[in-house]
Amino acid sequence: MKITKTNKKRIIKILVFFFAITSFSSILIYALSQNMIYFYTPTQVYNSEAPIDSNIRVGGMVKVNSVKKINNSLKVNFTVHDLEQELNVTYTGILPDLFGEGQGVVMTGKLISKKIFLAEEVLAKHDENYMPPEVADMMKEKNKEMFNK
Amino acid sequence: MITEIGNILLCVSAALSLCLFSFIFLKKVINIDNCFHFSKNISLIILISLLSSFLLLSYAFLTDNFSLRYVATNSNLTLENIYKFSAVWGAHEGSILLWVLVLAFWCFSIALFSKHIPKKIIVDMLAIMGILILFFLLFILLTSNPFDRIFPIPLNGNDLNPLLQDPGLIIHPPMLYFGYVGTSVPFAFAVAILINENIKSEWLSWLRKWVMASWMFLTIGISLGSWWAYHELGWGGWWFWDPVENASFMPWLAITALLHSIIVSEKRGIFISWTILLSILTFSLSLLGTFLVRSGILVSVHAFANDPERGLYILVFLTIVIGLSLLLYFVKSSKLITYSNYNISSKEFILLINNLFLTVTTFAILLGTLYPLISSTLDLGKISVGAPYFNFIFSALTLPIVFLMSPAIFSAWKKTNYNHLIKKLGLFFMFSLIITYFFLHFYVDVENFIVFLAIVIAIFTILSSLYKLSQTRILSANLISHIGIGVLIIGITISNYYSSQHEVIMKKGANIAIQEFQIAFNDVKNKVSKNYTSKVGIFDLYDNKDYLISFFPEKRIYNVQKNIMTEAAIHSTLTRDIYVALGEKVNDNSWVVRIYYKPFIQFLWLGAILMILGGFFGIFGNLNLFKKN
Numbered sequence: 001m002k003i004t005k006t007n008k009k010r011i012i013k014i015l016v017f018f019f020a021i022t023s024f025s026s027i028l029i030y031a032l033s034q035n036m037i038y039f040y041t042p043t044q045v046y047n048s049e050a051p052i053d054s055n056i057r058v059g060g061m062v063k064v065n066s067v068k069k070i071n072n073s074l075k076v077n078f079t080v081h082d083l084e085q086e087l088n089v090t091y092t093g094i095l096p097d098l099f100g101e102g103q104g105v106v107m108t109g110k111l112i113s114k115k116i117f118l119a120e121e122v123l124a125k126h127d128e129n130y131m132p133p134e135v136a137d138m139m140k141e142k143n144k145e146m147f148n149k
Numbered sequence: 150m151i152t153e154i155g156n157i158l159l160c161v162s163a164a165l166s167l168c169l170f171s172f173i174f175l176k177k178v179i180n181i182d183n184c185f186h187f188s189k190n191i192s193l194i195i196l197i198s199l200l201s202s203f204l205l206l207s208y209a210f211l212t213d214n215f216s217l218r219y220v221a222t223n224s225n226l227t228l229e230n231i232y233k234f235s236a237v238w239g240a241h242e243g244s245i246l247l248w249v250l251v252l253a254f255w256c257f258s259i260a261l262f263s264k265h266i267p268k269k270i271i272v273d274m275l276a277i278m279g280i281l282i283l284f285f286l287l288f289i290l291l292t293s294n295p296f297d298r299i300f301p302i303p304l305n306g307n308d309l310n311p312l313l314q315d316p317g318l319i320i321h322p323p324m325l326y327f328g329y330v331g332t333s334v335p336f337a338f339a340v341a342i343l344i345n346e347n348i349k350s351e352w353l354s355w356l357r358k359w360v361m362a363s364w365m366f367l368t369i370g371i372s373l374g375s376w377w378a379y380h381e382l383g384w385g386g387w388w389f390w391d392p393v394e395n396a397s398f399m400p401w402l403a404i405t406a407l408l409h410s411i412i413v414s415e416k417r418g419i420f421i422s423w424t425i426l427l428s429i430l431t432f433s434l435s436l437l438g439t440f441l442v443r444s445g446i447l448v449s450v451h452a453f454a455n456d457p458e459r460g461l462y463i464l465v466f467l468t469i470v471i472g473l474s475l476l477l478y479f480v481k482s483s484k485l486i487t488y489s490n491y492n493i494s495s496k497e498f499i500l501l502i503n504n505l506f507l508t509v510t511t512f513a514i515l516l517g518t519l520y521p522l523i524s525s526t527l528d529l530g531k532i533s534v535g536a537p538y539f540n541f542i543f544s545a546l547t548l549p550i551v552f553l554m555s556p557a558i559f560s561a562w563k564k565t566n567y568n569h570l571i572k573k574l575g576l577f578f579m580f581s582l583i584i585t586y587f588f589l590h591f592y593v594d595v596e597n598f599i600v601f602l603a604i605v606i607a608i609f610t611i612l613s614s615l616y617k618l619s620q621t622r623i624l625s626a627n628l629i630s631h632i633g634i635g636v637l638i639i640g641i642t643i644s645n646y647y648s649s650q651h652e653v654i655m656k657k658g659a660n661i662a663i664q665e666f667q668i669a670f671n672d673v674k675n676k677v678s679k680n681y682t683s684k685v686g687i688f689d690l691y692d693n694k695d696y697l698i699s700f701f702p703e704k705r706i707y708n709v710q711k712n713i714m715t716e717a718a719i720h721s722t723l724t725r726d727i728y729v730a731l732g733e734k735v736n737d738n739s740w741v742v743r744i745y746y747k748p749f750i751q752f753l754w755l756g757a758i759l760m761i762l763g764g765f766f767g768i769f770g771n772l773n774l775f776k777k778n
Contacts, residue, residue: 035538039531097713
């Protein structure tokens with residue numbers, strides 16, 4: 001078969017198009033996979049379902065009377081729980097205005113060990129009626145489980 | 150009484166919008182001039198009736214009528230009047246009412262400024278707008294009526310979310326809505342064109358002004374939102390890749406692409422089918438944004454209430470609108486396709502690349518925003534997509550577009566003289582390299598390839614646009630906006646990479662140095678205001694021992710909801726901001742203090758203003774600096 005000039009042009013166009021599509025989508029998928037952060041509950045952390053030393057998110061309720069500020073530094077330790085298991089958190093920095101004991105938080109950071117979570121970012125609820133959806137879902141499920149028991 | 154009148158007004162508007170829609174069929178039996186006349190008047194009555202219901206709700210707020218549930222949950226006796234008024238659109242019900250009011254405004258404007266367009270098209274456009282209005286009114290009446298009563302009537306209201314008690318937030322939602330809802334105009338146009346299977350280039354130049362207006366409002370809305378976040382959230386950030394921000398940014402990107410593809414369609418008669426598709430997609434993204442924000446499925450400052458019923462309603466509507474309009478598109482669009490030859494060096498080709506990149510960027514942001522939702526719905530795990538993804542995607546995909554701005558300005562339709570172009574632009578590029586090198590070397594003294602590249606491209610764009618401006622002596626929309634983008638990129642890059650920040654515990658009387666400045670912490674005083682009490686920090690700023698100004702950052706506690714809010718204090722000059730925010734109290738003598746030094750952050754707002762100005766010229770005609778009459 002003889003390749004005419006118009007056919008050649010068309011083939012080049014199609015090749016360029018496919019090249020563009022594949023390169024764009026591979027860049028997108030690569031970037032997405034590099035930046036996906038998974039959410040875990042304190043129970044999942046306790047059951048060793050969460051990876052140690054990689055970026056994850058953890059959410060729960062701040063345990064009452066667990067917030068301890070370390071003197072003369074911005075370091076703060078506290079415990080979060082999901083009614084079943086607890087997890088110790090350490091964080092250095094300014095806590096959000098709406099952070100408080102007995103309330104929901106979602107944190108981004110790393111597990112140093114199975115017992116300690118090093119938080120890099122702490123998000124608290126936005127107003128009095130609002131709870132981070134992950135925490136709300138989690139608490140709903142836990143409540144249901146407790147009730148069934 | 151207010152409940153009854155409000156509901157009657159909403160129902161009347163709904164009935165009238167159904168009438169408006171019926172003209173899409175009636176125009177076959179009634180004389181088209183009469184059709185147009187009726188449609189125009191009906192859209193005016195809808196606008197008046199919705200405006201009255203909106204004013205009625207505002208009146209309820211201003212007179213503290215707590216018999217309305219919406220007023221009772223979002224206002225308070227002690228709230229300042231201006232915030233009582235802005236509380237009208239401070240939460241879900243009122244903001245949807247504003248949505249539909251803006252929709253009615255755009256609808257009537259189409260009827261009003263339609264001299265050069267055939268009446269057939271306008272009647273169809275108004276009918277489409279009518280059905281959209283009807284949907285939103287039904288949405289209000291069925292799921293989120295701001296005129297619902299509450300019983301027993303509370304003595305006082307629950308107060309407006311303190312985050313929203315800020316001047317920036319009074320006009321942020323209306324501006325954003327004008328932009329968001331403005332995308333319904335190209336949508337209605339696209340559908341009308343598909344129905345009538347006919348298009349002319351004058352119609353496209355008419356449409357371009359509407360798209361420009363919507364783009365301008367969206368730009369104003371988004372920049373006000375950023376400005377508010379920067380001043381109010383107390384983190385010194387202005388963009389967080391929060392899903393709701395993305396929800397407004399995606400239509401912005403799509404409408405920017407649309408602006409450029411319309412130009413090609415208008416001048417060269419090609420890409421018409423793409424322009425039509427893009428119009429449909431832009432409006433779909435707007436609706437998607439509304440769905441994301443209003444369904445409460447997002448973790449966000451903007452997600453106020455979680456109501457699956459509302460989400461479902463919008464989702465169903467979204468599916469119908471996108472489904473039907475895409476179906477119409479695939480059936481009819483082939484009738485609009487035209488072919489024309491253009492060279493790889495032509496303006497058409499550059500604008501094609503522009504559209505390709507903008508579309509991919511929009512898609513990438515859509516993917517990053519929706520993926521967590523899809524993954525959690527399908528039980529693949531609860532994930533979130535980090536800001537690095539968006540930052541990477543955005544810089545990788547945006548810089549090429551910005552780089553192409555200069556060749557786009559200087560290239561010609563069909564075919565451009567390569568040598569000429571390269572000679573001229575090469576010179577500008579050399580200049581930009583030199584300027585950037587010296588600027589970065591002496592001013593910030595840090596080497597970073599991405600920063601260097603971004604600044605070179607920004608300066609390249611600014612220089613070539615300025616040159617073109619001095620040649621043509623016309624303040625044209627594209628040049629001003631492109632310069633704005635250049636300025637914006639300088640602001641983003643420098644402020645992102647060269648900010649410095651301190652989070653420290655400061656004792657009263659202590660000093661801290663940041664860059665060449667010293668900040669002294671004097672005291673914290675109590676302040677009592679109408680609806681909050683606050684701790685006010687007193688800081689002095691020194692530039693090498695010379696006193697410059699005092700800062701008064703605040704930590705507010707609002708009386709009703711007991712919310713704590715941080716009010717940062719900022720001192721700005723063109724080339725830097727110094728930003729002080731109070732953290733928490735450590736003991737009687739010391740406080741946690743957050744201090745930022747943000748170079749060139751003002752360029753961000755300056756760039757945004759230039760872009761808005763560009764949009765303004767785009768709507769009302771370019772300003773000729775040396776008019777010869």
